[in-house]
Amino acid sequence: MVNAHNHSNENWFRGMWDNLPLEPWMLFSYPALAAPSQSPDEIYLRTVFGALEQLRSGATCVVDFLYELDGFTTESLEAVVRGYRDAGLRALIALGIGDRAYHETVILEEGLVSRELVEQLEAERPPSWDEWQRFCREAVERFHRPDEGVSIALGPSGPQRCTDEMLAGCAALADELDLVIHIHMLETRMQAVSGRRMYGKTLVEHMDAIGFLSPRVVFAHGIWLTPADIELVRDRGVTVAHNPASNLKLGSGLAAIPTLLAEGVNVALGTDGMSSNDGLDMFASLKLAALLHKLWGIDYEQWLGAREAWQLATLGGAQAAGDPAGLGVIEPGRRADLVLLDLESRVFTPLNDPLRQLALGSSTLAVDSVLVGGEWSVREGRTPRVDEGEILARVRETGREIVGRFDEAFELGQQLLASLRAGWLEALRTEVGVERKLSL
Numbered sequence: 001m002v003n004a005h006n007h008s009n010e011n012w013f014r015g016m017w018d019n020l021p022l023e024p025w026m027l028f029s030y031p032a033l034a035a036p037s038q039s040p041d042e043i044y045l046r047t048v049f050g051a052l053e054q055l056r057s058g059a060t061c062v063v064d065f066l067y068e069l070d071g072f073t074t075e076s077l078e079a080v081v082r083g084y085r086d087a088g089l090r091a092l093i094a095l096g097i098g099d100r101a102y103h104e105t106v107i108l109e110e111g112l113v114s115r116e117l118v119e120q121l122e123a124e125r126p127p128s129w130d131e132w133q134r135f136c137r138e139a140v141e142r143f144h145r146p147d148e149g150v151s152i153a154l155g156p157s158g159p160q161r162c163t164d165e166m167l168a169g170c171a172a173l174a175d176e177l178d179l180v181i182h183i184h185m186l187e188t189r190m191q192a193v194s195g196r197r198m199y200g201k202t203l204v205e206h207m208d209a210i211g212f213l214s215p216r217v218v219f220a221h222g223i224w225l226t227p228a229d230i231e232l233v234r235d236r237g238v239t240v241a242h243n244p245a246s247n248l249k250l251g252s253g254l255a256a257i258p259t260l261l262a263e264g265v266n267v268a269l270g271t272d273g274m275s276s277n278d279g280l281d282m283f284a285s286l287k288l289a290a291l292l293h294k295l296w297g298i299d300y301e302q303w304l305g306a307r308e309a310w311q312l313a314t315l316g317g318a319q320a321a322g323d324p325a326g327l328g329v330i331e332p333g334r335r336a337d338l339v340l341l342d343l344e345s346r347v348f349t350p351l352n353d354p355l356r357q358l359a360l361g362s363s364t365l366a367v368d369s370v371l372v373g374g375e376w377s378v379r380e381g382r383t384p385r386v387d388e389g390e391i392l393a394r395v396r397e398t399g400r401e402i403v404g405r406f407d408e409a410f411e412l413g414q415q416l417l418a419s420l421r422a423g424w425l426e427a428l429r430t431e432v433g434v435e436r437k438l439s440l
């Protein structure tokens with residue numbers, strides 16, 4: 001399977017938060033101020049332990065929408081690339097970038113934020129597109145090696161977090177260098193409301209107007225798409241990456257996957273990051289995708305089941321990873337990325353229907369071996385490429401200290417929380433043109 005949406009920078013944050021929707025949760029998971037630095041060694045460790053977890057739970061490839069909160073460097077990116085190479089997980093690394101200051105990208109109840117804090121946010125303005133473009137070009141030159149298992153993609157964070165100059169620049173650069181673009185799109189109601197306030201139309205309509213949409217583009221989430229947005233997504237050949245665990249945990253909403261599939265849109269499946277999932281188990285995402293969409297008030301012949309969910313995770317993911325000719329199918333000439341499952345495990349005993357049991361059971365328990373590009377990444381339960389015991393011991397040793405470094409950032413997040421909650425409640429009451437017919 002291709003894990004079509006993840007953020008390895010969240011790996012330290014397992015189990016940190018609950019009952020926070022995206023925007024309040026971002027104050028802590030993605031602090032806009034005082035984010036501490038991590039050494040290349042720590043970044044490497046963070047990448048490897050997440051990669052091993054994914055290899056052991058059904059993924060042979062990940063789309064890592066990567067952020068470095070205190071800024072990317074060539075060394076930090078090199079540590080991530082080395083982590084995936086050493087662990088033996090195929091990776092498309094989408095460089096998470098944005099060029100708008102934080103307070104411009106969310107709905108804040110301004111009276112509840114101190115002037116001092118707004119000034120601090122102003123001062124923390126991210127780099128311009130010119131600077132980002134130089135960094136992206138260099139990253140592609142150094143690290144984009146699809147045949148060796150690591151590729152680079154562009155990751156403009158979200159349309160409300162990027163100027164039009166940056167979005168148009170990303171589209172042009174992707175054309176020039178033949179790259180995939182991942183972008184967070186309409187994950188939350190607040191984003192739908194912000195989009196209309198910023199542009200007087202939906203974010204998708206705006207992105208189409210500036211020529212951003214194409215088959216290179218993958219929308220992460222796509223929950224608050226209007227019927228007209230869905231037509232644009234279909235007509236422009238955009239892929240949608242569905243993340244059911246994260247969408248449930250953050251209360252983001254239910255993506256209209258049966259409608260997207262009925263329209264012929266390509267849909268992929270992901271775990272999303274550790275902080276919105278608390279694990280990186282693709283088999284768990286597969287099961288959720290196969291179950292969740294039976295809640296729609298639609299003809300049951302349009303429900304997603306084991307077979308449909310499996311297609312999202314494999315064929316759908318191949319496109320999202322920018323490798324439709326190499327991934328998604330087991331046959332000669334493909335990449336030879338394989339997960340071998342133990343048919344004598346509980347999950348397959350008794351064996352009635354392999355695909356249903358694979359998708360609806362707890363198949364992570366049955367993973368025996370994993371090949372990526374024809375090389376063993378897991379063999380009979382062991383990881384021959386890295387010393388997993390030592391990696392996990394180091395994570396246990398350093399994890400708490402690294403999370404502890406965020407104390408000041410969390411404190412500043414706390415100061416913005418009341419204001420953001422007011423904005424969130426306001427968005428909750430705002431009509432966004434998306435109707436939900438559920439059978440609840």
Ligand SMILES: [Zn+2]
Nearest residue numbers: 065184220272
């Ligand atoms: Zn994301």
